[in-house]
Amino acid sequence: MECGYTSLENFELISCDTLTHLPLDFFPHLEHLTIESCPNLLSFSSDGLPPTLKNLSVRDCEKLVVPLSEEMKRCYTSLERLMLIRCDRLTHLPLDFFPKLESLFIDCCKNFETLSIADRRGLQILTSLKSVRIMYCRSMVSFPQGGLLAPNLWGFELQSCLKLKILPEQMQTVFPSLESLALHDCPEIESFPDEGLPSNLRSLRISNCKKLVDRRREWGLQRLPSLRRFVLRDDEDVGDSFPEEGLLPSTLTTLWIENLSNLKSLSKRGFQFLRSLTSLLIWGCPQLRSLPEEGFLASLEFLSIWCCLNSKPYPKRDFLTPSLS
Structure with a gap:
């Protein structure tokens, strides 16, 4: 050189x-x-x-x-x-x-x-x-x-x-x-x-x-x-209901859960204090059967459910595209 x-x-x-x-x-x-x-x-x-x-x-x-x-x-x-x-x-x-x-x-x-x-x-x-x-x-x-x-x-x-x-x-x-x-x-x-x-x-x-x-x-x-x-992603043992009461802070604006293979339902008690939550994404949870029917996240602006084959239809609402940053 x-x-x-x-x-x-x-x-x-x-x-x-x-x-x-x-x-x-x-x-x-x-x-x-x-x-x-x-x-x-x-x-x-x-x-x-x-x-x-x-x-x-x-x-x-x-x-x-x-x-x-x-x-x-x-x-x-x-x-x-x-x-x-x-x-x-x-x-x-x-x-x-x-x-x-x-x-x-x-x-x-x-x-x-x-x-x-x-x-x-x-x-x-x-x-x-x-x-x-x-x-x-x-x-x-x-x-x-x-x-x-x-x-x-x-x-x-x-x-x-x-x-x-x-x-x-x-x-x-x-x-x-x-x-x-x-x-x-x-x-x-x-x-x-x-x-x-x-x-x-x-x-x-x-x-x-x-x-x-x-x-x-x-x-x-x-x-x-x-x-x-x-x-929260890729956990087989998180249980059939998520989240537990008091697990997540009230300041949360975006929650993304993905590939929780045993998840069957969302806990109404776990969501009751998430008054700031505007975006909820649920992907690849094939056993998910239902969402809470009453009092479920009045603050929610965006909901995405993808590849959750057993989930029931959720009542129609107008959702805005969230910021996921």
Whole structure:
């Protein structure tokens, strides 16, 4: 590779099957680096990554070792967005290496086990972090002990983390700005943190988290004054009537229930205090037989029932298209 690229800011490297090492010394001002489908790439140059880098995306580089030694900390001081997909050599990620990180996405890294903190005194470096998504990391087992202090985090999503049992500790304290929480296919998670969820939470989505749903009476959603949207999907054991009285807060405006295979009816008592609810979506509940006939959600503006073969016709009303954000 020749010199002469000292002003280069964007670099994409895609489908270079024979490349084993990537020297980046020639790009001292590089800001955006994308590497895809380089199955034999083993490492970057000995100097690591340019310290000017803001956006790093690595996909389908099964042999690549992301440099995470203490000496390489300087390489990540400007990084704002990090995406790692199918990077099988990745086992952990020390978040205090990334003082300006805003967005983190880890997907299908089969040996990834944990987010970590190398220096416990450096927790305040997570003040830039706004979004974390970890998906299909089926070896993931933990978060750092004591939680992750990310005061500006607003979006947090976990999907198909099959071994993970515990959510980050003290979420109410360490994620005070959290607005959206999504948990999909995390069957070993049993409960929310003891102190509850952040009070600013506006959207909660839960899908196929059997142990967590079995303990739903302990969720304490009534303590969430900002919760507007709740989605429950893919649960076979939620029972034949939903929701239980007092499960959902009166602030809720959108309720979406989907693929609850044993659901037969909606509980009038469970809905009686949902006076703010304007949108109700019921999808893929084949045993649903009826809705409450009287006093059912005078506030409702939108009702969608789809693939619920046994449900009886509901009296005609004029419904407006909802905002599901």
